[in-house]
Amino acid sequence: MKPAAFEYHRPASLDEALALLAEHEDAKPLAGGQSLIPAMNFRLAAPAALIDLNGIGALARTGGMDDGGLQLGAMTRHCTLERSPLVAERAPLLAEAMPCIAHPQIRNRGTVGGSLAHADPAAELPAVMVALEATLVLRSASAERRVPAEQFFTGLFATALEPGELLTSIELPPPPARSGFAFQELARRHGDYALVGVAAMLTLNEAGQCSRARVALLSVGDGPVLAVRAAAALAGQPPSASSILAAAELAAREDVDPPSDIHASAAYRRQLVRVLTRRALTRAAGRVRPSSSIPT
């Protein structure tokens, strides 16, 4: 389990990194390395060059935005987000998901940008970003573009990133008023890939009816799956035990076509979608504070 030989570059700036990426056809950017390096050690991946982004401080800046949202630098470590009071306040769904990502050691090195660019179907962050309606900022040597999370994940390990492009930051909108959130996943052991996971956001209008529901599922398909029929079933009425039950049933029966592997059959995954969606929506509904603008 030793990797094949590769060239190593450590650019000091984003521009330098983008130039190197454009120059080397078979190069991979190195963020936390928690997925890339094992793949290289197994020799399932063998890039001719690694472009180490860990020296680019500008990519790791995370802070609040004037509109009350958050801007996360792509190279921000998971552990930074996990411990950040700002994240807990402005993106509590993200804060709740962070401890579910692998193990503390991995969170010390892994980055939010790396996880999103890698787009593992069992990863937590893609589903959370889709649920939060995040915007991803992509840059190449010549241009910058902004892609909504829902459009960023295009298939199995596939993203909207074009050759020569880097994900540089993620922008989260301010938490909507009268919202509740919940992140729920089931894994065999603490830190394992989830068998199924749910990232849910519910927003109510002044009449207490559900005005927006975002239910993003992980580990049930090629990437994060938005449970649109479940969300539709919740809209226009106050969340209740029966509406949540019905929504969960739709999520399981119609919104997903899960794969089978040695840990979970498709049928078992469907059952987990049914149960975890119901539990997540119940918790999210219970967390909505009618009058304050920041959900707890």
Place this chain on the structure above:
Amino acid sequence: MKPGRYFGERVLRLEDARLLTGRALFVDDVQLPGMLHAALLRSDEAHARIRSIDASAARSRRGIVAVYTAADLGAYWRPGPLLVPPPPISGLVFNTATQVPLARDKVRHAGEPLALVVAESRYLAEDALEDIVVDLEPLPAVTDLEAALLEGASLVHEQFGSNLAAHVHQHKGDYAVARAAAHAVIARRFHYDRGAAAAIENRGVVAQWDARAEELTLWDTTQAPIPIRNGLAALLGLRESQVRVIAPFIGGGFGPKIMMYYPEEVLLPWAAMRLGRPVKWIEDRRENFYATTQERGQVHDAELAVSKDGKILGVRDRFLHDTGAYDPYGLTVPINSQCTLLGPYVVPNYDSEFTAVFTNKPIVTPVRGAGRQHGVFVMERLLDFAARELGIDRVEIRRRNYIQPDAFPYDHEILFQDFRPLVYDSGNYPAALEQAVELIGYDSFVRQEQPRLRREGKHVGLGIVSYIEGTGIGPYEGARVTIEPSGSVRLATGVGTQGQGHFTTFAQIVAEVLGVEVDQVQVSTGDTREFTWGTGTFASRGAVVAGSACHAAALKVREKVLALAGPLLGVAAGELVLHGGRVQSSNLPDKGISLGELARKANPLRGAVTPGTEPGLEATAYFGPDRGNAASGVHAMIVEVDAETAAVTIKRYVVVHDCGTIINPMVVEAQVQGGVAHGIGNAFFEQLSFDENGQLRNASFMDYLLPTALDVPTVEMAHIETPSPLNPLGTKGVGEAGAIPTGAAFAQAVEDALAGSGVELTEIPLSPNRLFELLEAAKARGAA
């Protein structure tokens, strides 16, 4: 041996400071000038004919020093020895097929080595692996035990005409008569699967040939350095005294590291001698799943004949055992299954027959528990089903069938893995059961907590099971104790240590006998230069056999001390005591001499010595028990099952354990806790998932799930001590106990939690996915 200052005490481990601060030598720490690195090309196919291997491109790569295939080994190539011949059971059939250093003609399991590459670095060696062109003609693989025995099945070893590796039938009494007289006969099919030992340190070998001294040194992660030395010396045409095998600190053994001779153990010294440079091979984790032996599954068709009040009249068991592609370790594992099934119970009639089957999978040799798990599972489940059918409480049915405390030695009349009759030396099974019942709170759980929680919609269940573990078998071990002029004591023994605490427990024994501080005793294990006679660390025998040898050697040194000190001090031997590193008069403590000074006096440079004496204060002694002894225990656990997700949480785990006289309670508790962790892994998390083509689908810790500290509860423990009359310490083994009955306890507990669902659990391992499947099937049957 009686408890004293150290013996029986919770002495902090002497080796831990070195282990925890990185000062302990492990095989991969060995760095030698000019050292080369090896990698092995392993077969992707589970069963194939080898048409050709072309290593020319690999050989011409920069940094590659040599590439060897079977053809290059010439006359050195030969199958390994049969390590454990089958026991002398009448009518036994055994087909010997042992592993080879590099595959020639055929590969018989995925991962079997095809070529050895030696290079300047492991990176370069792995580059060269990709250059080797192998032409294999795939053959159908046999993986299913029943299908493997059918007419026309693909053959792992053509010369036998079938895939039958062995057939063994042991019986006592007359089961047919018992069955005819039974009130009920409980019959079921059981599947019990196990897995890899997954030690934290993988295997590794460093071989160095010193051409001037004509000596070979081998660092090896082996549990049996002395047999390795003897075998390799013979293989390489060297004298035993020319070969030194060092098993340094080793990160866990659990059984597979006693298997020999692994291809790497045979290839590296040969390569080192040819190349004139030391060669190192360190196994990576993915290799470990194929290249290091493992345990796997058995299928049992078993039945229990019982009387109306739940007394066992007889047991009949027919089972198939997966031995893998070769069977160098004989029948240890299935014989253990066969014998351990009897457990702590009176079984007047027993008819047990098994067939060991060759399959295209890695070799099966003992892993912590060594086949005992399978037997315990079958018996405990049969008793549970019988209890349910007869309307008897599951604790009560066990009580009614126990061998009573006054019935020892108890002869089961069949042969055990040490070729001796299965005779239990001592035990108190009813007492252990009562303690476990009390610790787990059985009565209040069954009568109050469980019903209350059920009403709240919580599915909790309790499992309580009983087992015997045969330990401390021969043939023998030895030890040498030396008092040095400094006053410190040197103890050398031939067994190796893979974390069992030998550096402490053996020191405790010697310190007790010689009256020195325990940290004055320096222990050397696993170095054939230090001690040259012995077998190894396996079958929970280290403390029993090597410990007893340490005890015997210390006693001999004590005799010499008294014989020399008496005349020197002018005190009668009967009035002398050994205390605080001195030998002194019990009445007048000032009349004494330090042991160090006495040792100096015992080795004069001038003057005459008494004829018939030996210089110094040193003695060597050996111990070989007449037969193995019987440790025992009861495990109880409480689980909660989420009926919607089939997720299982272990709420409590209780072990009442009897390993005879305890040398160090901390070490025993650690062994039990670790064993339970291993058992929980096997019951609920681990499974080697081979497909029907012999491909392993989870050769990494991503998918082969080991329980972590967060998944295993702290075990609540109690001990019972029924000393063994078979060794002077009175001790019994404890290394495997924690891992043995866990599967049985787990199945009973989960089934109890799911009572009313119609699910019966007759297999291990279980997983939430599998439980969900069984629950759905029960619903479909309308069984709920």
Place this chain on the structure above:
Amino acid sequence: MIVEGTYPLPGTPVVIWDLLMDPEVLAKAMPGTKLLVRAAADRYEGVMRIGIGPITAAEFELVIALTDVLPPYSYAMQIDGKGRAGFTRGTAKVELVPEGAGSVMHYSADLQVGGKIAAVGQRLLDSVSKLLTRQGLEALNRELNHRLGGAPA
């Protein structure tokens, strides 16, 4: 591993058949194929490289042997792919059923996967095989459309 399904194709079986036998067209149906030649009347040989997610260095030498050839409706294939990352081997059946102005391809494959990708990639095998099948059929469809109707490939 079983992979099966149906897929509509733009042309009658007679038209599609000849194109399917063309190695250049067939190569499009196998994403990542660097090379595919017709070594004999009933045999194709080539090199295929898989690049999905973390797996970017899995290259396979492919041999596809055709059997039970019943033009223009059906054939079977013996597939043999070998590489450093592992191997895949098995049989596939392809049937073209006329439907309206076009055809429906009925395919089913029973493939064994072994070696490294099977040993450490189990979590993804199901998804990857579905993805490759889908990508392949979509690419085949585009190529057929291009050849038959001048639409961009």
